[in-house]
Amino acid sequence: MKRDHGARSVAHKTYGRMSLSAIDVNLVVALDALLRERSVTRAARRVGLSQPAMSHTLTRLREALGDPLLVRVGREMALTDRAEAMTGRVAALVQGLEGLFGERPAAFEPRESARTFKLTAADELQMLLLPHLQRLCTQEASRVTIHSVRLGDARIVEGLRSGELDLALGTFTDGDLAGDIQRSELYLDSLVGLARVDHPQVRARTDMDAYLGMRHLVVAPPGGRDPVDELLARRGLTREVALTVSHYLVAPHVIAASDLVTIVPQRLAAAFTTGMRLRTFELPFELPAVETAMAWHDRVQADPAHRWLRRQVAAASQPVPVGGRRRRG
Template sequence: MNLAGIDVNLVVALAALLQERSVTEAAKRVGISQPAMSHALARLRETLGDPLLVRVGRAMTLTPRAEALAPRAQAVVEELEALLAPLPSFDPKTSRRTLKLSATDYVQLVLLPTLEEIVSREAPGITLHVLPITDQLAAERLRDGEADVAIGRFDHEAPALDVRRVALFRDTFVGVARAGHPTARGRLDLSTYAELSHVLVSPRGTPGGIVDGALAQMGLARRVALTVPHFLVVPHVVASSDHVTTMLAHVAATFTALLPLTTFELPPELDLEPIGMTMMWHERTHEDPGARWLRGALVRAARPLAQARGARTPTDKKAREPQGPARPRAGLVTK
């Protein structure tokens, strides 16, 4: 049978007729006239090759074929209603949804505390599942539904037509040393900076980084005394030694508030490009009200970071600063 030639309204009429066992009552149930329902019954009889409803005395009864079709017809109608139903409304105050954010460690450190304040105020019942950025392309994870939103540095990923992007904020590099360091303070000249004892973060364990590349272009090299795979340990090492490190300013601001650390200006000759953080999401979640709310919350959480560096954040018509005290909640999952 060619389904393209089937009128879906006949399925609705069939379910009503088999439930009500009356043309008149079925017409009332569907909301059409009695003659229209009679015409639908005639078409169904012709299509199915069965009378479906037969008169027995003053009542109508179902044929054996109709008896078998009744529960299946009703199930199909319910599936159609679910399929064609509008998107469910999203009320952040009462929602119990799980929303998935894929983000780098850096983004989690500088953005997640402010985001969680917003979530706690406005959507205390949702679960925020934070996933790491992996070697798999972020666009693929969004496409596969593994994440609702991804935030990171995606310069290596070619733009995809089905993935939307918006710039959130940028960050610049600063030097970090222990408070009272005998040399690292103020603005250093290039030779003094290179002669210091440096800590390098290398997630893959490979030598060299952005700073080393910039120095090499000028025929210089720095002394790397320690290489570690993760930046979270670096501030603690620097705070208890004469080592220095070069890191993004927002990370440095976080740790200088917690540890006896100070920042210093890098030599202008290094001319390190600021790092931009981008938010991406797949087209299939663009109109999803829950995912839309999360994106708006992320824009607001990123706004202080951008303003701290004099940059601009994207606007969101529905974004408002949260009001009132934050309430504790247990819906945050990280891995």
């Protein structure tokens, strides 16, 4: 049908501008339907709106674009010159939006993947978890590589943000992580005393006097005072610290060769007492359980490969029942 361009002058109106922040995707979809159908009724049917709702949307579009878009020519509606000019661009935009919002992350097939994952953890945590994690990964994804990297605590958030790290494992205190970092508890661990098997002063249940009469090895906490010394100080008590070390993995070797005692997480103590002449004992005071968690960046929250990795780490963190197999999480 040939349009009467002069007829459009009857629809002349001054339109304002709408802020881009006030425009939603539904307006773009409606605009595409109006340009394709050249009819409010048919456009409404195309996108599942009522005719009055589409009329209201057309009014909003006219205000946003500063153009009538559709004008009546006789008994038909026709596109303005500007509407004709934007038809192809709007169609391409809708197609792009459909692709963007319809897109799903590529499926992760563990048995076919040769991906490398990078994680960081303290050495003692690597000792506890990596053997089990490696076994699980070998069962499900024999070509996947786990690369454990050494990264200082101060760089963990930066590493997760940049992609230098996929996952961080550790004991994170308030303020260690940022708002764009996700965190999930792996397990809680109680603290126990550790001594050599034939230590002359150690019993299964040790009272406070006996504990204070021993000489102690302390694994220095990063950047702060030992919580045991703080607890004792609140009670007006002190203990004799004969040796301070910077790493848990040093402690069992010193303890096994001396009359010193120390405090370690229960899981670590279980690993130390297997194959070494060491024993645990109950402390004469209560200490908060230690949380071990994993952390990752928001960017990989929904990524199938990263979700698979986190499931493996969670499964590797489950306790092993006596005489049983590790429970899958």
